[in-house]
Amino acid sequence: MRRIKGLALLGLFFLLLGGCGVVVQPGKEFHLASRDFAQRLRWMDVSGTARHMLPEYAEDYRQRYLGREDLRIVDVRFETIELLEQGREAEARMVVEYYLLPSLNVKKFRFSQHWAYLGGDRYHPGVWTITSPFPPFP
Template identity: 45%
Template sequence: MVAVLSACAAVPRISDDLTPAAYDFAQRLRWKDFNGAARYFDDADKKHAFVDVFAEMRDLQITDVRVETIDLDAGGQGATTRMTLEYFLLPSVSVKTFAFELDWAYAGLKPKAAETWFIASPFPPFP
């Protein structure tokens, strides 16, 4: 009986993979690894749109990206992250703040999937 209970305790929850994924996305965005961050989007059109937005902004300097909150939905198959990106566009040195939300979906154990959580919403328009 003890072995069965301890085995159940070791089973990871679906949400356990979301937090590292969200923080990895934020870090990749922070260090301008847009191709790496794009791998979290669930389809090719969203990936390309995301990379294209930032490819056009050569004067963009990102000073910080923070995950503010992660809200898991009741079923545990979706979540919303609220993030804050601080940046400036050269030649300006005034730091601006861009707060945005991203909807995430649990992908399960898809064959050939690198990630278990994907960003289901398009990246919001950059100000």
């Protein structure tokens, strides 16, 4: 009887241990990263927004927008998001509504972004990164 209980406990242990392996699903993680990017852009958190970009694009973005007091963002939203390459790349179309002081006329700015899931593999998380430059506001 003890032997059966011991084997049952051992089997349960391996069953639970096997359930601990998490399979990373990049497509699901994209929605978290893109939502964070949009929120940071909406609040003009330039450094936070730049963290979602490749380093060479992030530096250019910081130089253009850090300390820009005349730019006010009203709304940021994704028009379309298309996951590609088995959920490891994405094409996103964004709309940013903004105005430039002293004017109060709200303008719409539409642009596309390419995102890629960099690093990581099936069991180790990577990070979603914008792999296209951020265009200047018109």
